[in-house]
Amino acid sequence: MSRYELKKTVQRQLRELNWKIDMKIVSGLSYREEARRHKILLRQLEHIQRSEVGFFGRMLRTLSRPLAY
Numbered sequence: 001m002s003r004y005e006l007k008k009t010v011q012r013q014l015r016e017l018n019w020k021i022d023m024k025i026v027s028g029l030s031y032r033e034e035a036r037r038h039k040i041l042l043r044q045l046e047h048i049q050r051s052e053v054g055f056f057g058r059m060l061r062t063l064s065r066p067l068a069y
Helices: 003-027 032-064
Strands: none
Touching: 003 032
């Protein structure tokens, strides 16, 4: 599976999971398991997007961070 396909799959799963969480909130039910899965999917998506940036994007991000004193 290419990164593009993986990214689209994760985004689709997040949309579906968000809908499910919304329905549980409206119904007053617990959504603990869904929240855990949502957190995992967000991390996966961040990792995919970070790896798409490439070397120069990472270098610019590193250089643009403020220095800690």
